[in-house]
Amino acid sequence: MFFKSDKNKLEDSPLTLNLQKKKRLYIIFSICTLLIAALLLINWTKKFENEKRWIDVVVTSRDINEIKIVEDIDLQMQAYPKILINDEIFTKKEDLIGLTLTRNLPKGAIIYKRDVLQSISSDSISLLLPQDKKAFSIDDSWLAAKTFVKVKDHVDIVIGNEKTNLGENDFIIRNAEIINVTDISGGSKSITLALTDAEIRLIMYAKVNEFSMQFAILPVQLR
Structure with a gap:
């Protein structure tokens, strides 16, 4: 009886209860961490799949009706399916800024390399x-x-x-x-x-x- 009573007292002691509470919290925290990691992995996988199919392309941000030096204000980025895009496009605005646009383009038009003056013989x-x-x-x-x-x-x-x-x-x-x-x-x-x-x-x-x-x-x- 003495040992049984001592065991019950030990199980009901504040130290034991505190350890059990910490253990439960640790299990809950571990489960939540695994769930968050799984959600992040799913989201990253979807994003990776989308990035494989789409590409950001430089387009005009307004109607351009003159031969002009391209400025940042003339440009914006827009995503297009890669299957519709060739190697003649620009994917960075800084690659276009300072070049001379040689034809009129409406707002939202893709700017191709043939549309600007670069190095000419x-x-x-x-x-x-x-x-x-x-x-x-x-x-x-x-x-x-x-x-x-x-x-x-x-x-x-x-x-x-x-x-x-x-x-x-x-x-x-x-x-x-x-x-x-x-x-x-x-x-x-x-x-x-x-x-x-x-x-x-x-x-x-x-x-x-x-x-x-x-x-x-x-x-x-x-x-």
């Missing part, structure tokens, strides 16, 4: 522009003197034959817009202008025949 004719203009790039080493033109500047291109008398065989291409300026190797710049076919042929003729070419930057009021 100095002898290339590319990307149709409004009003029968084309984007044509020249190396600034073609010019008689260094130029400090920037994108959206307008210039008169003065072309002259130094081997003839002053004024003979001189030409002026008036009000040509600079639509891109890109650094190239050797410290030179590739300058892209919006020109007509006739103006492009004139520049190529001047280059082949070693005529002198120079830019005269126009003030804003004369553009």
